[in-house]
Amino acid sequence: MIVEKLELGMFASNCYIVGDESNKAGMIIDPGAEGNNILKKAEDLELEIKYIVLTHSHIDHVGALKEVKEATGAQIAIHDSDAESLQSRNPMNMMFRLSLKAPPPPDILLKGGDTIDVGNLHFLVLHTPGHTQGGICLLGEGVVFSGDTLFNFGIGRFDMPGGNGHQLLNSIHTKLMVLPDSTTVYPGHGPATTIGTERNWNPFLRSQPPF
Numbered sequence: 001m002i003v004e005k006l007e008l009g010m011f012a013s014n015c016y017i018v019g020d021e022s023n024k025a026g027m028i029i030d031p032g033a034e035g036n037n038i039l040k041k042a043e044d045l046e047l048e049i050k051y052i053v054l055t056h057s058h059i060d061h062v063g064a065l066k067e068v069k070e071a072t073g074a075q076i077a078i079h080d081s082d083a084e085s086l087q088s089r090n091p092m093n094m095m096f097r098l099s100l101k102a103p104p105p106p107d108i109l110l111k112g113g114d115t116i117d118v119g120n121l122h123f124l125v126l127h128t129p130g131h132t133q134g135g136i137c138l139l140g141e142g143v144v145f146s147g148d149t150l151f152n153f154g155i156g157r158f159d160m161p162g163g164n165g166h167q168l169l170n171s172i173h174t175k176l177m178v179l180p181d182s183t184t185v186y187p188g189h190g191p192a193t194t195i196g197t198e199r200n201w202n203p204f205l206r207s208q209p210p211f
């Protein structure tokens with residue numbers, strides 16, 4: 001499996017380009033900004049992008065959606081519960097009006113338990129509300145793309161519209177902490193980690209102080 005991380009834009013959001021080496025099928029997760037850089041990398045990798053998957057609707061993850069959609073023709077997938085906010089004029093998306101890059105509508109509305117196939121790679125949609133109501137993680141091939149749900153030594157904010165701290169922790173514990181320790185975590189911001197590292201050391205997930 002090809003996994004390329006691009007850290008993009010003023011919010012330093014991670015965009016991932018994922019591909020199947022054997023048949024060059026690919027997907028782009030969270031095209032947050034700098035569409036030209038995303039498209040250049042996908043082209044360098046010679047991938048045919050089938051899907052653009054959004055872990056959630058915040059602008060720092062969808063800022064280059066229009067550009068990437070128009071260039072690739074790939075299908076946009078987002079959880080049902082974040083589909084409306086993707087195109088609404090809520091404060092998080094005010095910048096769309098300034099940049100005149102209103103995002104195109106999604107092609108696929110996801111629910112937890114759905115699968116996304118990219119060539120011979122298979123990913124399961126985990127619905128992990130709490131950062132937003134339609135936040136998802138994508139699990140497959142020994143890795144999980146965690147969006148703004150779980151970070152290296154951190155968790156997502158839950159003080160924005162649609163956020164809920166109790167729900168976020170519940171999502172992390174019931175959907176992510178049940179995965180094997182060796183699972184690689186590719187978050188929406190910051191460096192990669194593993195489920196085992198976060199289980200043992202993430203200060204937000206410990207009920208007791210570590211020492």
Ligand SMILES: [Zn+2]
Pocket residue numbers: 056058131148
């Ligand atoms: Zn976010």
Ligand SMILES: [Zn+2]
Pocket residue numbers: 013058060061148188189
């Ligand atoms: Zn973010």
